[in-house]
Each structure stands twice: as C-alpha cells, then as structure tokens.
Amino acid sequence: MVNKERPVNLKLTSIHFPMPAITSILHRITGVVLFFFIPFLLWLTWYSLSSEQSFNNIKTFMSLFSFRFFLWVFISALFYHIVAGIRHLFMDIHIGETLKGGRYSAWFIFILSAVVIILLGIYLLIGFNFTL
Amino acid sequence: MSTNTKGLRDWIIQRVSAIYLGLYATFLFVYLIVHPDLTYQVWQNLFTLFWFRVASILLFGCLVLHTWIGLWTVITDYIKLPIIRMIVQLLIIFSLIIFFIWGIEIVWGIPLTWI
Numbered sequence: 083m084v085n086k087e088r089p090v091n092l093k094l095t096s097i098h099f100p101m102p103a104i105t106s107i108l109h110r111i112t113g114v115v116l117f118f119f120i121p122f123l124l125w126l127t128w129y130s131l132s133s134e135q136s137f138n139n140i141k142t143f144m145s146l147f148s149f150r151f152f153l154w155v156f157i158s159a160l161f162y163h164i165v166a167g168i169r170h171l172f173m174d175i176h177i178g179e180t181l182k183g184g185r186y187s188a189w190f191i192f193i194l195s196a197v198v199i200i201l202l203g204i205y206l207l208i209g210f211n212f213t214l
Numbered sequence: 215m216s217t218n219t220k221g222l223r224d225w226i227i228q229r230v231s232a233i234y235l236g237l238y239a240t241f242l243f244v245y246l247i248v249h250p251d252l253t254y255q256v257w258q259n260l261f262t263l264f265w266f267r268v269a270s271i272l273l274f275g276c277l278v279l280h281t282w283i284g285l286w287t288v289i290t291d292y293i294k295l296p297i298i299r300m301i302v303q304l305l306i307i308f309s310l311i312i313f314f315i316w317g318i319e320i321v322w323g324i325p326l327t328w329i
C-alpha cells in the first residue's frame with residue numbers, strides 16, 4: 083500500500099545539485115563520449131598519414147559544417163575531461179579536498195571549460211573562414 | 215595480486231595512464247600550434263621518428279587501460295543485471311583490443327628513421 087502521507091519531493095527547484103556533483107557527472111559523461119570518439123581519432127590519424135592527397139582532403143573536410151561540429155564536440159569533451167581530470171588528480175593528492183575548496187575548484191573548472199568551449203564554438207562553427 | 219589490492223592497482227593504473235594521455239595530448243596540441251601550415255611531409259616525418267612511435271604505441275596502451283578501468287567503473291555503477299553487464303564488458307574489451315591493434319598498424323605502416 084502506498085502511504086499517502088509519505089514525503090514527496092517533485093518540486094524541481096528544491097532539489098539541489100551542488101556544483102561538485104555536476105562537474106563529477108560531466109566528467110563521467112565526457113569519459114564515455116570520448117570512448118566513442120576513439121575510432122574517429124584512429125581513422126583521422128590513419129587517413130592523414132596514408133597519402134598526401136588524403137592529408138589535403140582533411141583540409142577540405144574543414145569546409146563542412148558537420149565535420150567542424152563533430153570536431154568541436156570532440157575537443158570540448160576532451161578539454162573538459164582533462165581539466166576535470168586534473169582537478170581530480172589534485173584532490174587525490176589531498177589538494178583542495180575540503181568542502182569549500184572542492185566547491186571553488188568545481189566552479190572554477192566549470193566556468194573555465196564553459197568559456198573555452200564557447201569560444202572554440204564561435205571560432206569553429208561561426209568564425210571559421212575556410213580558404214584553401 | 216589478491217582481490218583486495220586489485221582496486222588499488224586499478225586506481226593507480228588509471229591515474230598514471232591519465233597523466234600520460236594528458237601529456238601526449240598536450241604535446242600534439244603544442245605541435246599543431248607551432249605548425250600552423252602543416253604539410254604532409256612534416257606530419258608524416260613525425261611518425262617516422264623512433265621515439266614518437268614508441269610514445270604513440272605507449273599511448274595506445276594507456277588509452278586501453280584508462281578507458282577499460284573507467285568504463286568498468288561506470289558499467290558496474292549502472293548495469294545491475296549480471297548477464298547484460300557481462301555482454302557490455304565483452305563488447306568493450308573487444309572494441310578496445312581492435313583499437314589497440316589498429317593503432318599499432320597505423321604507426322607500423324610508416325618507414326622508420328632514428329633521429
């Protein structure tokens with residue numbers, strides 16, 4: 083039987099996600115995303131090395147929005163994962179491990195990566211000027 | 215190694231491989247920044263160098279270990295049904311082995327120079 087008096091919490095605004103929880107789950111998500119990018123990276127390395135022709139083709143791929151978008155997603159995930167990873171490593175050696183320190187560094191890496199990802203997006207998605 | 219130190223071993227491997235992956239990525243990033251007009255010859259020459267090939271093969275090894283330990287943790291957290299978890303783990307191991315062999319094939323195919 084369902085107890086009608088049980089506490090129900092569906093007021094979304096009252097559920098708190100502290101910044102360290104958000105940065106931690108993002109680190110996990112980007113880790114999984116990066117796994118799916120491994121074949122793309124291997125292919126890109128192989129293709130860029132297989133001949134001069136294919137190397138130059140990659141430059142033409144850069145004129146495709148979809149290719150630049152793909153690249154943007156990858157670099158963003160990698161950048162975030164590395165920055166959050168470095169924070170993780172610092173905390174592993176007990177630097178910034180306090181509650182307060184953890185919150186500050188979580189905000190710090192969040193804002194830092196947001197800025198870098200947005201700027202990179204502007205450069206790659208909007209500002210990128212393709213000339214051969 | 216006994217089962218109760220396996221976790222610690224994995225923990226260390228994941229950190230050491232993370233540092234190596236980060237250093238390699240930083241190197242490539244700096245390399246691409248200092249070569250804005252990269253040509254095929256220059257790029258291919260990098261992969262003929264013995265030390266860079268060793269570094270790249272080490273990278274593939276670290277990538278496999280880091281990703282395996284990382285994904286293992288994620289899967290163990292979310293997939294509770296043992297049979298499904300086994301299948302997903304096997305799929306991951308299978309893909310990582312293929313990635314590793316593929317990576318080695320890529321650097322292997324290029325002629326070798328020492329300096």
Ligand code: HEM
Nearest residue numbers: 110113114116117164167168170232235236281284285287
């Ligand atoms: C393509 C490359 C990479 C892939 C596929 C990858 C994947 C993953 C995955 C799936 C996890 C598990 C996340 C979790 O348990 O929540 C993880 C954890 C981690 N990654 Fe990566 N990673 C990559 C590169 C890097 C790099 C370059 C660094 C460098 C700083 C790094 C640092 C870390 C650290 C420190 C952890 C441990 C986090 C923890 O214990 O919760 N990773 N990675």
